[in-house]
Amino acid sequence: MTGEVRQSSAGTPLLYGSAAVHLAAVAVTLARPRLWPWTLGVVVLDHLLITAAGLWPRSDWLGPNWTHLPAQSAERGDIAITIDDGPDPEVTPRVLDVLAAFEARASFFCVGERVSRYPDLAREIVRRGHSVENHSQRHRHSFSLLGPQGMAAEIGEAQGSIARVTGQNPRFFRAPAGLRNPFLEPILKRLNLQLASWTRRGFDTVNADPEDVYRRLERSLAGGDILLLHDGHAARARAGSPAAGTPVILEVLPRLLETLSRRQLRPVTLRAALP
Numbered sequence: 001m002t003g004e005v006r007q008s009s010a011g012t013p014l015l016y017g018s019a020a021v022h023l024a025a026v027a028v029t030l031a032r033p034r035l036w037p038w039t040l041g042v043v044v045l046d047h048l049l050i051t052a053a054g055l056w057p058r059s060d061w062l063g064p065n066w067t068h069l070p071a072q073s074a075e076r077g078d079i080a081i082t083i084d085d086g087p088d089p090e091v092t093p094r095v096l097d098v099l100a101a102f103e104a105r106a107s108f109f110c111v112g113e114r115v116s117r118y119p120d121l122a123r124e125i126v127r128r129g130h131s132v133e134n135h136s137q138r139h140r141h142s143f144s145l146l147g148p149q150g151m152a153a154e155i156g157e158a159q160g161s162i163a164r165v166t167g168q169n170p171r172f173f174r175a176p177a178g179l180r181n182p183f184l185e186p187i188l189k190r191l192n193l194q195l196a197s198w199t200r201r202g203f204d205t206v207n208a209d210p211e212d213v214y215r216r217l218e219r220s221l222a223g224g225d226i227l228l229l230h231d232g233h234a235a236r237a238r239a240g241s242p243a244a245g246t247p248v249i250l251e252v253l254p255r256l257l258e259t260l261s262r263r264q265l266r267p268v269t270l271r272a273a274l275p
Contacts, residue, residue, distance in 0.1 A: 057178025057197045063185030066172075066196040066226065066270070073273035074224025079265045080273060081106040081256075082198065083249070084135055084174065085205075085232025087114055087121040091247045092231045096128055098250070102257040104267035106130050107196075109174045111232065112137035112158030119165045126166045131269040134158045134170040134193060144179035152187045159191060172196045172270050196270060201228035202252065208238040210251035217252070218259055226270075229253065 058067045069078055083106055086092045092108075099106055108125050110132050115122040125132055136143060137157035146154065155173060163169050173193040175184065180195075188195055200220075202213030217227050234247035243251045260267055 057175070062180060062182055063188070064195060066194060068199055068226060069224040069270075069273040070275050071224070072275060073268070074222075077223040077265050078268045078273055079221075079223065079260055080226045080270050081253075081267050082109055082133075082174070082196070082226060082228050082270070083107070084109045084228065084230050085114075085139065085234075086110055086230075087118045087125065088232045088234070089118055089121060091234055091249065092121055092125070094247075094250055095231050095253065096124065096130075098253050098257070099130070099267075100128060101254075102261065102267075104257055104260075105269045105272065106267060107133050107172065107270045108231070109133045109135035109172070110162065111135050111139045112161035114232065115158075115165050116161050122162070122165045126168060129269075131172075131271050132162055132166050132168065132170065133172040133174065133196075133270065134162060135174050136176055137161065139176045141176065143176045144181050146181075146183070148183040148187070151181075151183050155187055155191065155193070159193075171274070196226065198228040199225040202248075204248040204252065205230050205233045205235055208235045208248065210237055210241075210243060210248050213248055214252045214255055217256055221259065221263065221265070223265055227256070 059065065060067075068074065069080055081104065083095065086108060087110055095106075108130055110122060110125075112134070115132070122132055134155060135158070136154045138154065140146075140154065143151070143154060159170060171192075171194060173188055173191075174196055178197055184195070200217060202216040204213045207213050217229075229249045229252065231247075231249060234249050237243040237246045237248055237251060239245075257267065
């Protein structure tokens with residue numbers, strides 16, 4: 001999906017096809033037992049395909065996934081700046097000040113336990129006109145390996161943590177590192193959450209070169225883009241540079257916002273782009 005509203009269907013063609021492959025494999029094996037190596041091979045390939053879909057953050061094979069804003073929002077020149085892994089007591093307040101200086105709005109994909117740890121900061125994000133969205137409760141690196149129960153707990157706990165602190169229920173979810181599995185979409189549907197990934201990112205948790213991060217985000221910039229930066233786990237500009245030790249987002253964001261203003265593109269929250 002590229003900016004479409006949540007669909008009512010509970011499945012996707014890939015998952016329906018996977019179910020059909022498994023049923024066909026059972027039927028063929030029962031009818032022709034000698035063919036079991038071939039049917040097993042087909043099932044293994046099917047599982048590899050589903051795994052690949054989960055490892056591709058921008059894919060919509062496992063369910064609706066915003067990689068761009070809806071067409072109507074894109075035509076208005078809207079851009080979504082999304083900021084992950086916070087709130088961070090050192091970085092987030094400075095990010096909020098930069099956004100305020102440009103009268104820009106952003107969507108903060110926050111970790112539930114960090115919202116509970118820094119409630120005043122989470123509330124300040126909302127007070128300044130931004131949105132706080134769901135980035136799981138603990139940002140576990142093993143999130144994509146969880147079963148339905150564990151995945152539902154991570155997402156549900158974060159919904160509760162954020163709602164209790166900010167008074168608002170998140171409308172969007174982003175998986176840690178963007179990695180997921182087929183169990184995710186039914187959970188999001190039940191919680192009325194829309195999966196959102198990005199159009200492009202600067203890898204600013206590992207890339208210590210602000211210039212390179214900016215170039216990655218600015219490349220082919222157009223209305224409807226969803227851009228990804230980080231206030232939590234932010235890389236620091238490398239030693240020897242004029243900004244050595246500064247969180248990369250603080251070097252990139254002002255320049256990015258200046259570029260958006262010059263090109264008459266308007267930074268909005270993901271919620272503002274909902275049809």
